[in-house]
Amino acid sequence: MIGLLKLLGDRPFEVLAVTAIIYYVSVAIHRLYFSNIAKFPGPKLAALTYFYEFYHDFVTPYRFSFKIKELHEQYGPVIRISPTELHVSDPSFIDTLYSGGNKKRDKYWMATQNLNLGESAFGTVPHDLHRVRRSAINRFFSKGSVAKLEPTIVRLLNKFCARLEENAGTGQPIVFDAAISCFTTDVVSLYAFGIDTKLLDVKDFKNDVRITLEGGLKSSPVTKQWPWVGKLLASLPESWTVKMAPEFAEYFKLQNSAIQNIKQVEKEVAEGKRPETDMGTTIFHELMESNLSAFEKSADRLWQEGQSVIGAGTETVTWTLAVIFFHVFTKPRIMKKLMEELYPIYPNPDEIPSQASLERLQYLTAVIYEGLRLSYGLVTRLPRVSPVEPMVFRSMDGKIEKVIPPGVAVGMSSLIVHHDKRIWGDDADEFVPERWLNEDGQKRRDLDAYLLSFSKGTRMCLGLQ
Numbered sequence: 018m019i020g021l022l023k024l025l026g027d028r029p030f031e032v033l034a035v036t037a038i039i040y041y042v043s044v045a046i047h048r049l050y051f052s053n054i055a056k057f058p059g060p061k062l063a064a065l066t067y068f069y070e071f072y073h074d075f076v077t078p079y080r081f082s083f084k085i086k087e088l089h090e091q092y093g094p095v096i097r098i099s100p101t102e103l104h105v106s107d108p109s110f111i112d113t114l115y116s117g118g119n120k121k122r123d124k125y126w127m128a129t130q131n132l133n134l135g136e137s138a139f140g141t142v143p144h145d146l147h148r149v150r151r152s153a154i155n156r157f158f159s160k161g162s163v164a165k166l167e168p169t170i171v172r173l174l175n176k177f178c179a180r181l182e183e184n185a186g187t188g189q190p191i192v193f194d195a196a197i198s199c200f201t202t203d204v205v206s207l208y209a210f211g212i213d214t215k216l217l218d219v220k221d222f223k224n225d226v227r228i229t230l231e232g233g234l235k236s237s238p239v240t241k242q243w244p245w246v247g248k249l250l251a252s253l254p255e256s257w258t259v260k261m262a263p264e265f266a267e268y269f270k271l272q273n274s275a276i277q278n279i280k281q282v283e284k285e286v287a288e289g290k291r292p293e294t295d296m297g298t299t300i301f302h303e304l305m306e307s308n309l310s311a312f313e314k315s316a317d318r319l320w321q322e323g324q325s326v327i328g329a330g331t332e333t334v335t336w337t338l339a340v341i342f343f344h345v346f347t348k349p350r351i352m353k354k355l356m357e358e359l360y361p362i363y364p365n366p367d368e369i370p371s372q373a374s375l376e377r378l379q380y381l382t383a384v385i386y387e388g389l390r391l392s393y394g395l396v397t398r399l400p401r402v403s404p405v406e407p408m409v410f411r412s413m414d415g416k417i418e419k420v421i422p423p424g425v426a427v428g429m430s431s432l433i434v435h436h437d438k439r440i441w442g443d444d445a446d447e448f449v450p451e452r453w454l455n456e457d458g459q460k461r462r463d464l465d466a467y468l469l470s471f472s473k474g475t476r477m478c479l480g481l482q
C-alpha cells in the first residue's frame with residue numbers, strides 16, 4: 018500500500034493513465050462477455066459503446082433509426098443496439114412490451130434525458146409515479162372534454178381557411194406544414210393555458226414555438242448522451258449560448274416560454290380568474306386547483322407538463338396532417354373518393370360538419386389511419402423497461418423464443434413495424450387507404466394492433482381523441 022502511494026506521488030500521470038486503462042478494459046470485457054444481454058446479437062461496437070448511437074445520430078446525422086432497420090436485416094428480430102439496450106422488430110412483441118396497467122413498465126431513463134422533462138408525465142421514468150401524474154391529466158383528454166373544444170377548433174379552422182383563401186391567386190407559395198403548425202399551436206395553447214398565441218395571424222406562418230421545438234430535437238443526440246451539456250449551456254449568458262450552440266438557445270426559449278405560461282396561469286388562479294376562452298377553463302388552471310400534492314401542482318413541476326403537452330400536441334398533429342394532405346393532393350384517385358364521401362354532409366364550405374358526423378365517414382377514417390401509419394408518430398424507438406419480471410419474446414412464425422431479463426431497456430419503432438410486409442402486404446410502402454377497409458367498406462379493427470403512431474399500453478398518447 019505504502020509502495021503504491023509512493024508510486025502515485027512519484028509518477029501520478031502514469032498511475033492515473035494505467036488505472037483508466039484497466040477501468041475501461043474491464044468495462045469493455047464486461048459489456049462484451051458478462052453483461053446480462055451479452056448473448057443478444059448485434060454489432061460489437063454498439064455493445065461496447067454509446068458512441069455507436071451518437072455517431073449515427075449526430076455525425077451522419079439523425080440516421081440511427083434507419084441504421085437499426087438495417088441491423089435487424091443482418092442480425093434478426095431481437096438485437097442489441099447499445100451497451101444497455103435491445104431493439105425488437107417483430108410485431109408479435111408489441112403487446113408484451115407495451116402492456117397495459119397490470120404489468121409494470123418504466124421508461125428507459127436514458128431516453129428521457131434529452132428534453133429535460135423528467136417531472137412531466139411524458140418524461141417520468143418509474144411506472145408508479147407515472148400512473149399518478151398521468152391520472153391527474155387524463156380527464157382533460159377524454160372524448161367529452163375534447164368535445165368542448167370543438168367550437169374553438171372550428172373557429173380556428175375557419176381562420177386557417179380564410180388565410181389560405183387570401184393567398185389564393187397571388188402566385189405566392191405557402192409552406193403548408195408551417196401553416197398547419199400555426200393552427201395546431203394556437204389550438205393546443207388555448208386548451209392548455211388559455212393563451213392565444215395568434216400564430217394564424219403571423220405573416221408567412223412563421224411559428225416561433227415550432228422553431229424552438231426543433232432546436233430541442235436537434236440538440237437531442239448530445240443531451241441524450243451528456244445531459245450536463247444542456248445544463249451547463251443553460252447556465253451561461255444567452256448571448257454566449259446563441260453563438261456557441263444556437264439549437265440549444267432555441268430550446269431554452271421554449272422552456273422559458275413554458276415557465277412564463279405557467280406563471281401566468283398561477284397568477285390567474287391566485288386572483289380567482291379564468292381565461293376568456295370557449296371552454297372557460299384550461300388544463301393547467303384545473304390542475305393548479307386540484308387536490309394533487311403541493312409539489313405535483315407547483316409551477317416548478319407544471320411548466321414541464323405544460324411544455325410536454327405543447328411539444329406532444331403540436332408537431333405530431335402537424336406532421337400527420339401534412340403527410341395526409343400531401344398524399345391526398347398528389348393522388349387524384351384518393352381526392353375524388355374523399356370528395357364523393359364528404360360532399361353529402363359538407364355541401365357548404367362555410368359550414369364545417371360536426372366531429373360526430375365526420376367520424377362516421379369510413380373512407381375519411383381510412384385516409385387518416387393511413388396518414389398516421391406513414392407519418393409514424395415519433396420516428397424514434399420508444400424503449401421500455403420491465404423492472405421486475407422478464408419479458409418473453411416469441412416471433413410471429415413461432416420459430417424464435419428469447420427471454421429478456423428484467424431491468425433491460427427494449428424498444429420498438431413504428432418506422433419498422435409500419436412497413437412490415439407480413440402485416441401490411443407488398444404495398445406496405447405505398448399510401449393506400451383501402452387497406453383499412455373490409456369487404457363491406459367498414460374500418461378494419463384487426464390492423465389497429467399494429468399501429469404504433471400513438472404508442473401503446475400505459476404510456477400511450479393522451480391526445481388520441
Ligand code: HEM
Binds near residue numbers: 329393
Ligand atoms: C397525430 C397526433 C399525435 C401523435 C401521432 C402522438 C403520438 C404520441 C406518442 C407516440 C406518445 C408516446 C411517447 C412515448 O412513449 O415516449 C405520445 C404521448 C403523449 N401525447 Fe401524443 N400524439 C399526438 C397528439 C397529441 C395531442 C394533440 C396531445 C395533447 C394536446 C398529446 C399529448 C400527449 C401526452 C401528454 C403524452 C404523454 C403521455 C404519457 O406519457 O403518459 N398528443 N403521443
